[in-house]
Amino acid sequence: MPSDLKLAIWDIDGTIVDSRQVIQRAMARAFERAGLPPIEYDRTRTIVGLELTEAIMRLAPPDYPAERIPHLATYYKEAFVEQRAETGFQEKLYEGARETIERLAGEGWLLGVATGKARRGLDIVFGHHDLHRYFDTFQTVDGGAGKPHPRMVLDAMKETGTDPHQAVMIGDTSFDMEMGRNAGVHTLGVSWGFHTEDEIRGGGAHDVHHDFDALNRALDVFGRGVEESAA
16 A cells, blocks of 8 residues: 555544534434423533433433433434435535535545434435545444544545554544544544534644634644655
């Protein structure tokens, strides 16, 4: 394998796609159907990126019966599907996301996804925005352990033939940063999604960026470092 390979592994929700309102509405509807008190966005945002059952367990009241957790997760899935069928439904790409993805692919980067979504959800979002063609590896919770376990990053590197020093994890939550750190790769946080800058840094981000221009500059620096180490 070439020694100058570069792999950018992307989170989806809150990093590429602005799904904040969609996720909050689905969680609010799920809690309502379960007869639970309303859930506030500032609680919902803290669990985005985790595998759904674990996320629901963190959000449910302490006395909520454990055997009801799968039902609450089902309510969430149903609410998400309902939203997709509603007139005017959108999960917009963040401004600059497509341009950055296209640029990296055009420059020979390998691109990967590591998401708390199931593969079906990934395919719906990427199909809507015609993004599959840019990516080389797709890691979802269907394949095993979710964030912050390093499994998805390790599998992405294995599939693309890259080593940790050639890979960078890009995401908007502390779970993304922990996952990347646990896999031994560089971690770049973005502040336009679900977690705050302090939370992202607390997860071990090497740096946090506030727009795609800054993220692009950081990726260029990382890429040059990989190329120089291979020279």
